[in-house]
Amino acid sequence: MQEIKGRYIRVKLPDNLKSVEWRKSDSETRVQAFLKLFNKEREKNQVFVFADEGIFIANSNVKSDIRTNKAEIGDTSFETNELALFIFESSDVFLIFGENQANYVSSISITVESGVSMNLFEIWKTPPQSSSFNITKIYLKPSSSLKLLFLENTEESSLVVQKKKFFISESSDMYGGNIWRGLGKTFVSEEVYLDGDESSLRDFHLCLGEGKKKLEVNYKVFHRGKRTKSFVSSKIILKDSSEIAFLEDAEIENSALDSDSYVEGKSLILSEKAKNFLIPSMNIGVNIVKAKHSASCSRVGEKELFYLMSRGLDRETAEKLIIYGFISEILNEFPLKRFIPKLPDFPQDLLL
Numbered sequence: 001m002q003e004i005k006g007r008y009i010r011v012k013l014p015d016n017l018k019s020v021e022w023r024k025s026d027s028e029t030r031v032q033a034f035l036k037l038f039n040k041e042r043e044k045n046q047v048f049v050f051a052d053e054g055i056f057i058a059n060s061n062v063k064s065d066i067r068t069n070k071a072e073i074g075d076t077s078f079e080t081n082e083l084a085l086f087i088f089e090s091s092d093v094f095l096i097f098g099e100n101q102a103n104y105v106s107s108i109s110i111t112v113e114s115g116v117s118m119n120l121f122e123i124w125k126t127p128p129q130s131s132s133f134n135i136t137k138i139y140l141k142p143s144s145s146l147k148l149l150f151l152e153n154t155e156e157s158s159l160v161v162q163k164k165k166f167f168i169s170e171s172s173d174m175y176g177g178n179i180w181r182g183l184g185k186t187f188v189s190e191e192v193y194l195d196g197d198e199s200s201l202r203d204f205h206l207c208l209g210e211g212k213k214k215l216e217v218n219y220k221v222f223h224r225g226k227r228t229k230s231f232v233s234s235k236i237i238l239k240d241s242s243e244i245a246f247l248e249d250a251e252i253e254n255s256a257l258d259s260d261s262y263v264e265g266k267s268l269i270l271s272e273k274a275k276n277f278l279i280p281s282m283n284i285g286v287n288i289v290k291a292k293h294s295a296s297c298s299r300v301g302e303k304e305l306f307y308l309m310s311r312g313l314d315r316e317t318a319e320k321l322i323i324y325g326f327i328s329e330i331l332n333e334f335p336l337k338r339f340i341p342k343l344p345d346f347p348q349d350l351l352l
């Protein structure tokens with residue numbers, strides 16, 4: 001059994017992981033059921049990838065290829081099938097992982113052509129006692145754009161490993177909103193490369209820890225082009241005996257003159273048994289830049305509770321209101337936020 005050693009958690013991978021065998025499909029059964037969740041109509045510019053079944057559904061706006069690639073897991077690597085998609089028209093792309101198959105490896109690359117915009121919906125819902133490993137690579141060609149809405153909801157005793165890389169070309173931008181929740185164990189390695197001049201990134205993360213949830217996110221943004229900009233923000237809520245480590249790192253290379261980078265993290269701890277590791281960091285290789293980072297960790301404050309309770313609220317309601325404020329602040333920054341209440345299994349009591 002192979003093992004991935006994170007900085008704070010260890011992930012043991014089962015021996016029976018199998019590579020997904022990709023095939024194109026015309027079946028609309030799962031498509032229609034999925035679109036109902038979002039109250040969306042079927043449109044020709046929609047692309048669906050059901051990784052758990054190894055099928056993808058696309059029209060003429062997308063070209064596809066299936067090729068052999070290497071997946072690295074722990075200290076070993078093995079061959080896997082990579083689904084490569086090339087987006088030539090503005091499109092909605094839906095990636096669905098983990099619902100109907102356990103112990104699989106999937107590899108997906110998406111290239112967004114110049115001047116094209118893509119809305120990407122990535123949904124993870126893992127069953128108990130399952131293991132899912134995915135490699136995703138996104139390439140944004142010059143003057144293209146990506147809006148990302150991500151939701152992970154893991155069942156108890158499930159395992160998810162995600163390796164993501166984003167390559168952003170000249171005058172292109174990425175705008176992301178990510179929600180992690182559930183009871184399983186997740187290890188994430190995410191890298192964003194601002195390769196082109198005046199490329200930009202805004203990425204927001206909401207992590208909800210409950211039960212025995214374990215999550216480690218290793219997030220790195222690399223500034224390489226001139227006048228690049230990045231803003232990365234994470235908010236974490238922990239209760240019960242959950243453990244969340246969120247490591248944010250920005251590297252500004254010597255070619256990234258006049259770049260601007262900010263990473264921040266805030267956590268709210270609701271339990272004595274919960275553990276949080278929130279570490280922003282920076283590595284700056286050039287003088288003419290703007291760069292800053294911040295981190296804070298707190299509990300629900302007694303002064304805030306007293307103020308709300310003096311206005312007639314009971315303690316439980318006052319505490320919930322403070323949590324709502326903490327969450328809504330970052331949800332309001334999400335792209336495609338009108339779809340958040342419609343996400344599968346999104347806890348509606350988190351919204352005011």
